[in-house]
Amino acid sequence: MTASESTSRLPDRVDLAVVGGGVCGSVCAAEAARRGARVAVLEKEAEVAEEGSGRSFGSLRVQGRHPAETPLAVDAIELWREAARTIGVDFELVQGGNLYVAEHEAEVDQLRQQLVEARAAGLADVRLLGPEEVREIVPCLTRRVAAGLYSARDAHCDPRKATRAYAALAEKHGAQIAVGTRAVDLLVADGKIAGVRTERGDVRARAVVVAAGVWTPRLVRRLGIRMRGKEGRRAPHTLNGTAFAIGRTIAAILENFQEPSGEVAIPEVLHPHLPTGMTMIPWKGAGGPGAG
Numbered sequence: 001m002t003a004s005e006s007t008s009r010l011p012d013r014v015d016l017a018v019v020g021g022g023v024c025g026s027v028c029a030a031e032a033a034r035r036g037a038r039v040a041v042l043e044k045e046a047e048v049a050e051e052g053s054g055r056s057f058g059s060l061r062v063q064g065r066h067p068a069e070t071p072l073a074v075d076a077i078e079l080w081r082e083a084a085r086t087i088g089v090d091f092e093l094v095q096g097g098n099l100y101v102a103e104h105e106a107e108v109d110q111l112r113q114q115l116v117e118a119r120a121a122g123l124a125d126v127r128l129l130g131p132e133e134v135r136e137i138v139p140c141l142t143r144r145v146a147a148g149l150y151s152a153r154d155a156h157c158d159p160r161k162a163t164r165a166y167a168a169l170a171e172k173h174g175a176q177i178a179v180g181t182r183a184v185d186l187l188v189a190d191g192k193i194a195g196v197r198t199e200r201g202d203v204r205a206r207a208v209v210v211a212a213g214v215w216t217p218r219l220v221r222r223l224g225i226r227m228r229g230k231e232g233r234r235a236p237h238t239l240n241g242t243a244f245a246i247g248r249t250i251a252a253i254l255e256n257f258q259e260p261s262g263e264v265a266i267p268e269v270l271h272p273h274l275p276t277g278m279t280m281i282p283w284k285g286a287g288g289p290g291a292g
């Protein structure tokens with residue numbers, strides 16, 4: 001267990017209480033602790049990265065975003081590269097590009113439009129590729145290829161390992177990661193946030209970050225904050241036994257990727273369209289898909 005034991009005593013008082021040990025909570029905790037704050041991360045599961053951050057495809061995509069997001073995505077890629085160099089944990093960061101594949105002419109127009117938007121957003125390296133160039137990147141493509149839109153700077157990583165690396169970094173800087181600790185309410189005193197009530201007791205805090213993923217709206221409702229969001233869990237399945245063919249570096253329009261083991265993760269929405277005879281393995285994490 002990288003995180004502090006759930007049986008260890010909760011701190012009475014911290015500078016910052018973070019609800020949720022996903023990527024947002026773990027990164028936030030690591031940075032606050034690095035700057036000298038006393039930090040506690042309160043995570044309901046037995047490990048960090050058991051929800052969205054452990055189930056995502058780990059795509060660190062710059063192209064194909066809303067223009068307002070592009071500068072953040074560009075900075076984020078650089079931060080991930082720096083983290084891979086400095087954090088001391090291999091979270092399988094690969095800067096291998098992102099490819100959108102068009103099968104038909106009508107889709108090529110869409111890629112051309114995306115290219116214009118990418119250039120307008122300052123992404124000079126995004127390129128429209130012909131069918132042969134697309135096949136050079138993904139030789140195993142069997143369907144018709146009309147064109148591809150490729151961004152070489154895009155990357156991916158193992159999201160669970162990356163999140164756990166940040167949680168471990170937070171601990172290294174002195175944060176307490178309290179797993180098995182469900183937050184049930186936010187404490188308010190004199191109209192100000194004062195801490196978090198958990199099933200294991202109260203943690204007083206000068207500041208609270210609620211990074212509880214899909215459960216965030218439920219917790220902040222108490223403060224009169226209404227957030228839209230759908231509670232629940234979603235997880236990919238993996239296909240077994242495939243030869244290493246795509247390379248995890250390529251996130252094609254189907255949003256799949258291939259693990260170093262050869263398994264291919266497929267989003268749930270595509271499962272009904274898969275050819276028969278393929279072995280589907282439920283997602284490996286605790287609780288499994290749909291648990292929750």
Ligand SMILES: Cc1cc2nc3c(=O)[nH]c(=O)nc-3n(C[C@H](O)[C@H](O)[C@H](O)COP(=O)(O)OP(=O)(O)OC[C@H]3O[C@@H](n4cnc5c(N)ncnc54)[C@H](O)[C@@H]3O)c2cc1C
Nearest residue numbers: 020022023024044051052053056057058059183212213215
């Ligand atoms: C199938 C899938 C594929 C995805 N692919 C990508 C991708 O390729 N690229 C990308 O950038 N994003 C992707 N995403 C989105 C990405 O996973 C999320 O945006 C990101 O993980 C959210 O991180 P988070 O820290 O906000 O939330 P989470 O990772 O969900 O973390 C929230 C944490 O809070 C804890 N928690 C909740 N309530 C409480 C409580 N009351 N008390 C204590 N703890 C609590 C949870 O247990 C959890 O650990 C994907 C998501 C899914 C589901």
